[in-house]
Amino acid sequence: MHKPAPAGFFMHARQESANATFHKIAHYDKGKKELTVLHTTELVPIAITVGLSFLSGVGVFLMGIREERIKGGFLDFFTEVSIAITAGLMAYYIGRHQQFDESIIYFSVLLSSNNGNEVIHIAKRLNSEAIGKVLTQLFSKGGK
Incomplete structure (x- = not known):
């Protein structure tokens, strides 16, 4: 089972595709128990x-x-x-x-x-x- 990240945890992942580089920026809010993810290419x-x-x-x-x-x-x-x-x-x-x-x-x-x-x-x-x-x-x- 996946363990949630600590409060205030930021993650940045980069994925290459044929047309663009996608950035995934995530923030885990321990109080709300939710992960907010921002996807952007540029x-x-x-x-x-x-x-x-x-x-x-x-x-x-x-x-x-x-x-x-x-x-x-x-x-x-x-x-x-x-x-x-x-x-x-x-x-x-x-x-x-x-x-x-x-x-x-x-x-x-x-x-x-x-x-x-x-x-x-x-x-x-x-x-x-x-x-x-x-x-x-x-x-x-x-x-x-």
Whole structure:
């Protein structure tokens, strides 16, 4: 019979597959007698992406203050960093989907997060156009 791990026990296992490396992080809570497991394929690259995007967002924020484009309050800082992280993650997932080299993906992350407002605006426009096409096709076929 398997003996439960002591309270606060952390386990990290790594499994290689054809497409990705899977990480399994587990924590055993003795009080609740349950094991919580987190499965992820890209923990470190996502952390790098968020870190690069955060730094880029801080840079955009500071440049905005310097150019007197923004006031420099907490809300402005949070907005710039949030937009940068969102744009950076979009670039990361698109790059992974297209199976680009890791250096090209991180370059795209920096470029996208530095131009976060434009990237988000383009994504919104493309999304709206795609939804419009689907609705047009749906209604032109009479809902069939």
